[in-house]
Amino acid sequence: MGRVIRVVLVDDQELMRAGFRMVLGAQEDVEVVGEAGNGAEAVELAASLRPDVVLMDVRMPVLDGVEATLRITERGLAKVLVMTTFDLDEYALSALRNGASGFLLKDTPSAHLVDALRSVASGDAVVSPSVTRRLLDRFLGAAGGQLRDAAVLDVLTDREREVLLLIAQGLSNTEIARKLFLSEATVKTHVGRVLAKLDLRDRVQAVVLAYETGLVRPGEH
Amino acid sequence: MGRVIRVVLVDDQELMRAGFRMVLGAQEDVEVVGEAGNGAEAVELAASLRPDVVLMDVRMPVLDGVEATLRITERGLAKVLVMTTFDLDEYALSALRNGASGFLLKDTPSAHLVDALRSVASGDAVVSPSVTRRLLDRFLGAAGGQLRDAAVLDVLTDREREVLLLIAQGLSNTEIARKLFLSEATVKTHVGRVLAKLDLRDRVQAVVLAYETGLVRPGEH
DNA sequence: CACGGCATCCACCCACGGGCTGACCGAGGA
């Protein structure tokens, strides 16, 4: 960990880069090995210099930071720390989706910036506090806690829950029967019980409930 | 924002609290207004003192930090910054789910701790870098990018997409008809087209696809 | 203008889904 962190600076404004160069240059364990003015150059530099971290602005001509981030991380060229002046959620989200190891606002104190750089270099991730807030809200609202209490599913027996799971994958009764080595009649009883216990009308509503409770989650097959 | 941040310290180890008291006491804009040795006391103190932030350990007797966090935040008594020695994912996740504004490891440098406190007091959120990494992975894997390309839905007309949306909420054809002021026959045609275009057999499978593409998301009604 | 895409509507047919009733079996608790 005592090694020097090699950094590539990417920003279309020369002044910005100069600022960062100053701040980072003062650090013993950080070395700015290259600079780029747009995303395309950034990708090239990352490929040729293989820095530890690319410090990247989002808004840039030719190829924006979000896209450049993807190109760099999908080839594993370097870690990417994305920065922006405004804290636009969508940028942050897209960048992180594209493999960025962090997302900072440019008003971040220089001491924090350096810390963030170290964290990223060592494989961790960093997000500005104000962005974290909204990220968490989104995370928890979407993936974190099932908004509907999954407790309602407790009234089901194991077998019934098993059947519900298959229903929620779009299988018909006959398909479920084949899969579980049962007669279709049995499947029907199970389905019927599931609907009755959960106060549902349809297997359609059963699917909805399965997703809403988190019994099944989007993208899990 | 120049006001003093009033903090309540919660940890079952007196030694730990002493350490934090030292660090925070040295700060001009931070004041430790109370201390608790377990979750139950923490909730009481939060209610009576109404601090800005509760700095809370997870592992505690009587009432653990995760549960205490819920009690405090659901009543809006204070912001909660949760801490732990080990970075157990589940703890972090549960705490954040329960309304915590942040999650720090106890090995966090004291300067960072104070910064985090300020961020939390001002409504932002903070998560330790190493935890952020895994949080992001989970977030992106679960909520971030719809794993199935929502592009398949482009073949649908607006009306058809509208119908699909209602199907995905568990409505029957008659219900959809009422809601859209259409005859049931018309709804059937739309449904039929949706199924044909998306190569689905059932409205059940349509619901699944709606969730898988992110057309509808769990917890959005 | 004529054409194609879209939304709307209708009728017919039939299979699947789901409600209801009743029955059998095995495990486990009273």
Added chain:
DNA sequence: TCCTCGGTCAGCCCGTGGGTGGATGCCGTG
């Protein structure tokens, strides 16, 4: 021992869902 509960199966009924085919009017584009 009996009784309950979960799981299995069957037959009956009928409503809904979905396929097919055909019809109208609207709109924008070539």
